[in-house]
Amino acid sequence: TPSRLVWRDSVDSTNDEARRLIANGSAADLLVVVASLQTKGRGRRGRTWISPEGNLHCSVLIGIDGRLGQAAQLGFAAAAALVDSLSLALPLTRLRAKWPNDVMAETGGGWKKCAGMLLEPVGSQWLILGLGVDVAAAPPAEGMNHPAVSLAELGYRGDSMGVLEGFMAAFIPAVTLWRDQGFTPIRQSWLDRSRGLGEPCVVRLETETLTGTFTGLDEEGALILDQPGQGLRRILAGDVFFPPV
Numbered sequence: 001t002p003s004r005l006v007w008r009d010s011v012d013s014t015n016d017e018a019r020r021l022i023a024n025g026s027a028a029d030l031l032v033v034v035a036s037l038q039t040k041g042r043g044r045r046g047r048t049w050i051s052p053e054g055n056l057h058c059s060v061l062i063g064i065d066g067r068l069g070q071a072a073q074l075g076f077a078a079a080a081a082l083v084d085s086l087s088l089a090l091p092l093t094r095l096r097a098k099w100p101n102d103v104m105a106e107t108g109g110g111w112k113k114c115a116g117m118l119l120e121p122v123g124s125q126w127l128i129l130g131l132g133v134d135v136a137a138a139p140p141a142e143g144m145n146h147p148a149v150s151l152a153e154l155g156y157r158g159d160s161m162g163v164l165e166g167f168m169a170a171f172i173p174a175v176t177l178w179r180d181q182g183f184t185p186i187r188q189s190w191l192d193r194s195r196g197l198g199e200p201c202v203v204r205l206e207t208e209t210l211t212g213t214f215t216g217l218d219e220e221g222a223l224i225l226d227q228p229g230q231g232l233r234r235i236l237a238g239d240v241f242f243p244p245v
């Protein structure tokens, strides 16, 4: 399936540009909005996403046909697709998906984040999947939740469009799989590529910090945390940390 590409030099946020396309009737399934740079890139939980030229900033419009309750599942399809496509480009680097929608790379200095996703549904017909990959440059560590690493530092010699092409080649079949078979195969493929399954972790929520074992993922995309002595708890929004290896 070919998908259409809309190119912009500079935008506030490609997710906002995608919203404008929906608002003026120009949305199409699997249309991709790419920008060389973003002036107001945003991350999960209200954070800023530093978006210099050379990195990949794009948003994919996905028709969800009223399946708003299942839309979060596509974030796991996307993270698994990105792990697969980046693994082809960086055969010597271990890459893993980290809940909910990050991609982490193993470096000499521990696991570092190289990509993140921000999912925003618009009504019950569209999902905007915003994808940011630190292709050329990683933001400085200060004030960051996780240390970051760029693909360039990992040895990647291509550009951001090469990353986008590889990602879409893996993601489009995953969306078809999701439409045909639902979450079951997507969840399994994400769990197979995930970081820390069955391992102890710390989960930082808005007002509390939990510890437990990361044991799985439910239909809504919630992380299932097994808390010693307290049983299972579903986490829908939070930041997960694994002890350094």
Ligand code: BTN
Pocket (backbone or CB within 6 Å): 012, 013, 014, 015, 016, 038, 040, 041, 042, 043, 044, 045, 047, 049, 056, 057, 058, 059, 102, 115, 116, 117, 118, 130, 131, 132, 133
């Ligand atoms: C995160 O890790 O917190 C998610 C980061 C998502 C960044 C991408 S860059 C393209 C799209 N536009 C945005 O403003 N954010 C997403």
